[in-house]
Amino acid sequence: MRIAFVTETWLPSTDGIVTRLLATVSELRERGHDVLVIAPADGPAEFPGPAVETVPTVGAKFLYGGKRWGLPLPRVARFLRAFEPDVVHLVNPAFLGVAGLIAAHRQGRPVVASYHTDIARYARHYRLGGAVPLIWTVLRSLHRRAELNLATSDAAITELTAHGIPGVRLWPRGVDLVRFRPAPARRTTGRPIALYVGRLAAEKGLHRLASLAEPAGGFRLVLAGTGPARAHLERTLPPDTVFTGLLHGEDLAEAYRAADLFVFPSTTDTLGLVLLEALASGLPVLAAESPAARSTLAGTTAARFFPVDEPVDLPACARALLAGDHRAEARRHAAQSGWDTATDGLLDLYAETLASQRSKPLPYQSSPVRTPGKVK
Structure with missing residues (x-):
């Protein structure tokens, strides 16, 4: 054809x-x-x-x-x-x-x-x-x-x-199940890494992640990607937030494997393929409540949702998700979508x-x- x-x-x-x-x-x-x-x-x-x-x-x-x-x-x-x-x-x-x-x-x-x-x-x-x-x-x-x-x-x-x-x-x-795969074991020392991958833009709701990177939040926030909101986010998010710029191929896959948690604050995406990449890499997912995220993550216990229209203790939600070992379940869910x-x-x-x-x-x-x- x-x-x-x-x-x-x-x-x-x-x-x-x-x-x-x-x-x-x-x-x-x-x-x-x-x-x-x-x-x-x-x-x-x-x-x-x-x-x-x-x-x-x-x-x-x-x-x-x-x-x-x-x-x-x-x-x-x-x-x-x-x-x-x-x-x-x-x-x-x-x-x-x-x-x-x-x-x-x-x-x-x-x-x-x-x-x-x-x-x-x-x-x-x-x-x-x-x-x-x-x-x-x-x-x-x-x-x-x-x-x-x-x-x-x-x-x-x-x-x-x-x-x-x-x-x-x-x-x-x-999702590419060969490239995106779990690390042999979680290897983070110190603060756990909360990773976001995607466009840095107003519609992605990245301001919602600020509490994770505050000293009381206890997470190291890593944003992989670029976009028109980067300069604003560098000024407004906690100062030790990491901006990696665009990552491709094995560099991107390694960023997933180095993380402990994937965060997805957007409510405007129609699917969110990065959710599947994270799950294929064995990461649990903390996502903003939205129809698209619900659809992509339906049927897995490796994900939790947080409301965007009311106050929420995001660090506490993240810590609760990390309390369990979700790597096998995350990979199982992603493996249905080669x-x-x-x-x-x-x-x-x-x-x-x-x-x-x-x-x-x-x-x-x-x-x-x-x-x-x-x-x-």
């Missing part, structure tokens, strides 16, 4: 979307599928394997912390026509996704769109709350024109359905979309479309 991903986010950015896309692309290519990635040109990036075509970007400080967005230029249609994909997958469509959608329809190619980021909720954190109705109008317009819509958690499916997007299916979650299983599910969904598309006329077709190969 030939699969074209049109994504709003790509390397060198590091977030859950990129993590999922990199793992999926690798799995697909290992199975013999041909992959094209159309993405914003956001700086130098090296990733061996798929063909990557880029478009220029534009950004503004007031829009999602200055993130660069790919321009929806006509060249997207040219990229798709040259590659001749069997399916076009729009990843978190917003700006570049518009060009992908229009081009795919005009060329008669089936479209799958996946929802990863609650853009409307993020807008409120950047003082753009008045734009929320318009954001959902645009998202509905994009997703209703796809043959198949995917979400990364049951909570996200519920949200999309509530906003008038019907028939949303689950794109199963996944990327091979997630990719199996995605390929099944592609196959359903192609089978449905074959039975329909192609009213927008303007160029020949290849006969899809067998799904492997």
Whole structure:
């Protein structure tokens, strides 16, 4: 099968979307599928394997912390026509996704769109709350024109359905169970390490972790990642908070293995793949109460939740969680979500979309479309 991903986010950015896309692309290519990635040109990036075509970007400080967005230029249609994909997958469509959608329809190619980021909720954190109705109008317009819509958690499916997007299916979650694995034994001396991995941004609720790093809290807080809120957090969090910057590959895996506890204060994520990475590394998880965290952590005793709308003794919650040995249970829960299983599910969904598309006329077709190969 030939699969074209049109994504709003790509390397060198590091977030859950990129993590999922990199793992999926690798799995697909290992199975013999041909992959094209159309993405914003956001700086130098090296990733061996798929063909990557880029478009220029534009950004503004007031829009999602200055993130660069790919321009929806006509060249997207040219990229798709040259590659001749069997399916076009729009990843978190917003700006570049518009060009992908229009081009795919005009060329008669089936479209799958996946929802990863609650853009409307993020807008409120950047003082753009008045734009929320318009954001959902645009998202509905994009997703209703796809043959198949995917979400990364049951909570996200519920949200999309509530906003008038019907028939949303689950794109199963996944984690690299080889890279992320438990340390032979907990080896921390002195204060236990509470680790956060992810974007340093207002919508992530990192201020909620301050009490852990206070002298009375008793934890060493380590924040792995970067983002527009880093300078503010360096000024406002306790002075011995550790900021590692971006970590990749084995450096990131080692950060998990060196920690005692994983903390997840966000209530805006639609899934939180870092939760699975932490569990795969044998870490117990202390997470803010949210539908997405509940969905990802359902069925494991290696996690506890804290409310964000009322005072809570976070250090006491963390110490209670560390009182037990949760490594085996954490790993067991994560082991149900390997990327091979997630990719199996995605390929099944592609196959359903192609089978449905074959039975329909192609009213927008303007160029020949290849006969899809067998799904492997």
